[in-house]
């Protein structure tokens with residue numbers, strides 16, 4: 247009897263050992279499978295991934311990323327998105343990327359890689375990832391623009407510039423939560439404070455997080471994206487010696503359709519019936535005039551929006567910008583630019599219709615100019631241009647959401663808490679003229695002419 251019990255106990259013990267060994271083998275095989283997915287070297291893993299357009303938003307998308315070490319044959323993978331995850335492991339189009347080496351201030355090196363996805367279909371959701379055989383980003387999605395005039399919305403941010411991670415990030419987070427389907431984000435210059443500070447650019451990318459990987463960015467450089475040489479000699483001789491941030495061209499892939507010498511700081515892009523024109527208010531102002539005239543005169547779009555850093559009508563005395571006002575506003579008037587979105591003055595200001603540098607009636611031909619700020623640096627308002635401004639209000643971190651339809655634009659400026667700060671609508675008539683409906687900071691949306699819905 248005792249022997250029988252011992253035999254049974256031994257069998258039970260052996261069985262338990264067997265079950266334990268099988269479990270260990272199963273766990274080990276699972277661990278092995280997952281280990282293959284872990285990047286071998288974090289210095290080869292894509293960092294600072296950002297979507298931009300260098301071509302037509304309906305058929306292309308550019309992705310830039312950075313690695314600490316050089317990559318052998320970097321590439322992007324792309325396919326039409328599906329809810330079925332197995333599709334991601336099937337046949338995927340592989341597009342080679344171009345790399346460039348950059349030396350940082352501390353003599354360290356890094357590498358920027360750009361892939362241009364082309365021949366895409368309009369109005370589709372795509373899945374993409376970038377990297378190399380030694381490390382890939384996660385799969386992300388973006389949507390191509392439609393070829394026809396379709397409603398969409400976008401986010402417009404004034405200067406981020408200071409304390410970008412600790413203070414600015416709350417504004418961009420609120421903006422994206424408020425407009426999660428934004429087609430893109432406009433940054434009107436002074437994204438950082440020191441143009442060549444790798445740490446500050448790191449904060450900018452961290453503050454945006456994965457938003458940069460799914461929402462394209464449109465940006466124009468501010469004076470803080472330029473490094474000025476203010477030597478005694480330059481100051482005495484009145485020489486303006488400045489150089490664009492070394493990060494600008496490598497880390498963004500903007501269209502190269504601007505004037506020579508200003509590539510990727512001056513450009514235009516057409517998005518679902520709107521021409522967006524980015525100007526550079528820091529240098530070569532006169533050289534941009536003939537290019538601007540051509541881009542405005544040969545424009546099949548119903549709406550035209552200009553993005554530029556310096557305000558055409560400063561909100562503070564001694565910060566006025568007569569040179570750009572004199573050079574560019576006659577063209578804005580002549581060709582009926584609808585909106586000019588700016589930053590620089592670290593406050594908020596918004597005109598009514600302006601034509602010939604004067605306020606005009608809400609239904610007269612004219613342009614609306616906006617100054618805004620999204621970061622924490624605040625300036626007092628003390629303007630020589632009170633006459634043109636309908637709304638002047640400082641001391642708030644702000645973001646703007648613009649909803650655009652075929653015949654109207656709804657504009658809302660909001661605080662970083664999501665409260666309405668200013669609003670208006672522009673209605674476009676069949677003859678191309680427009681009417682401004684000015685609501686200011688009223689929260690009574692029932693008064694709004696049009697109940698606006700983005701599908």
Ligand SMILES: [Fe+2]
Nearest residue numbers: 436468469590
């Ligand atoms: Fe500025």
Ligand SMILES: [Fe+2]
Nearest residue numbers: 405407436590
């Ligand atoms: Fe600024």
